[in-house]
Amino acid sequence: MKKVVIESPGGYEKLKIRDFPELTFKNDTIIVNVRAIGINYADCLVRFGVYESAKKYVGWPITPGFEFSGVVKSVGSQTSRFKVGDEVVGITLFNAYATEVEVKESQLFHLPHGFSLIEAAGFPTVFFTAYHALFQLVKIYPKSHLLIHSAAGGVGSALVQLAKAFNFTVTGVVGSSHKVDEVKALGADYVIDKSTQDLWGEAKKNAVDGFDAIFDANGYTTLKDGYKHLRPVGKLISYGAHSLLPRGGGSGRVNYLKAAIGLIKSPRFNPLQLITDNKSVVGFNLSFLFARQDLATEAMTDLMRLALERKIKPLKTTTYKLEDVGLAHQALESGKTVGKIVLVVN
Ligand SMILES: NC(=O)c1ccc[n+]([C@@H]2O[C@H](COP(=O)([O-])OP(=O)(O)OC[C@H]3O[C@@H](n4cnc5c(N)ncnc54)[C@H](OP(=O)(O)O)[C@@H]3O)[C@@H](O)[C@H]2O)c1
Incomplete structure (x- = not known):
């Protein structure tokens, strides 16, 4: 079998494909012949050497990857939900950038209805993240107006x-003009192109009294203004900090000076002010919640139902060969991509 291995932090050249012995299953595990692997921005953070859960749980060397799809190769005697030959999609805390993956059966699911093997590889992480932010982390009331940053990306x-499946009003924000129609096609009520429009001026026009929730993985560049544009009982949901990091064109390495300046500029929220304003600032990182099987099971069960009811559909998917994993990372770091990037295993 082959795995992508990163031995130390750095640029795209650090993603090496290495040969390993075939995996052997245990009584309570299942081995999957991987056909496709979803790429997430967090995988780039792992390669940069700044992803906290990778440092905490694995260290170096590391094989990134949180999600994959494929065909069941072998099943342990204490497993019962899958048989050899089943097409499956899976979640894993790292190690998905490989031609074979060994997981517990609780980490595997049948393909969501209407998704191909390739589309399914990009399904679990982004939809679980979105589900957690919308339905598990906070309560968002019917008819709420949501502002979603980086609305054309994976999450x-x-x-x-x-x-939109739950009839919320949505303002999507994008950083490049070619993404506007993509977000409209997803059903957004309003799209703000911050490369050509005044983000907060437009936001104010769409939601005069402010937003009920804002979903932000930018970090310091938008958190402070986002807080100001919440209405009472509004929630600022912070789940990433990609504006600290390089955006395309470079060697794929962190500019630590830029990151440090961004960290210094990151807003600090005053708890007394939160009380007076009736606003909340919440954060999460699913990679530290891997032990919370209850959250994953609830989310995946509901997401599978929504796929069956055709309320959610595959994201626009761009494929790269496993051997071109460096190009795939480069594309995601360009900030120009739409939907998901998926590696395909031959
Ligand atoms: N906390 C969690 O549990 C969790 C789980 C999954 C993902 N995430 C976070 O969610 C965010 C989105 O992840 P994703 O995998 O779905 O990626 P993605 O949204 O497909 O791609 C990243 C997007 O972010 C924007 N961006 C802003 N600054 C950027 C930079 N310096 N480099 C690259 N892109 C930049 C770009 O869109 P615009 O220019 O249009 O804004 C870009 O298209 C990431 O920050 C990721 O770490 C967090």
């Missing part, structure tokens, strides 16, 4: 789809 597209 952003999933958030827009899920929010």
Whole structure:
């Protein structure tokens, strides 16, 4: 079998494909022949050497990857839900960038209805993230107006789809003009192109009294203004900080000076002010919640139902060969991509 291995932090050249012995299953595990692997921005953070859960749970060397799809190769005697030959999609805390993956059966699911093997590889992480932010982390009331940053990206597209499936009003924000129609096609009520429009001026026009929730993985560049544009009982949901990091064109390495300046500029929220304003600031990182099987099971069960009812559909998917994993990371770091990037295993 082959795995992508990163031995130390750095640029795209650090993603090496290495040969390993075939995996052997245990009584309570299942081995999957991987056909496709979803790429997430967090995988780039792992390669940069700044992803906290990778440092805490694995260290170096590391094989990134949170999600995959494929065909069951072998099943342990204490497993019962899958048989050899089943097409499956899976979640894992790292190690998905490989031609074979060994997981517990609780980490595997049948393909969501209407998704191909390739589309399914990009399904679990972004939809689970969006589901957690919308339905598990906070309570968002019917008829709420949501502002979703990076609305054409992986998590952003999933958030827009899920929010519209539940009839929320959605303002999507994108950083490039070619993404506007993509977000409209996902059902967003308004799209703000911050490369050509005044983000908060437009936001104010769409939601005069402020938003009920704002979903932000930018970090310091938008959190402070986002807080100001919440209405009472509004929630600012912070789940990433990609504006601290390089955006395309470079060697794929962190500019630590830029990151440090961004960290210094990150807003500090005053708890007394939160009380007076009736606003909340909440954060999460699913990679530290891997032990919370209850959350994953609830989310995946509901998401499978929504796929069956055709309320959510596959994201726009761009594929790269496993051997071109460096190009796939480069594309995601360009900030120009729409939907999901998926690696395909031959
Ligand atoms: N906390 C969690 O549990 C969790 C789980 C999954 C993902 N995330 C976070 O969610 C965010 C989205 O992840 P994703 O995998 O779905 O990626 P993505 O949204 O498909 O791609 C990243 C998007 O972010 C924007 N962006 C802003 N600054 C950027 C930079 N310096 N480099 C690259 N892109 C930049 C770009 O969109 P615009 O220019 O249009 O804004 C870009 O298209 C990431 O920050 C990720 O770490 C968090």
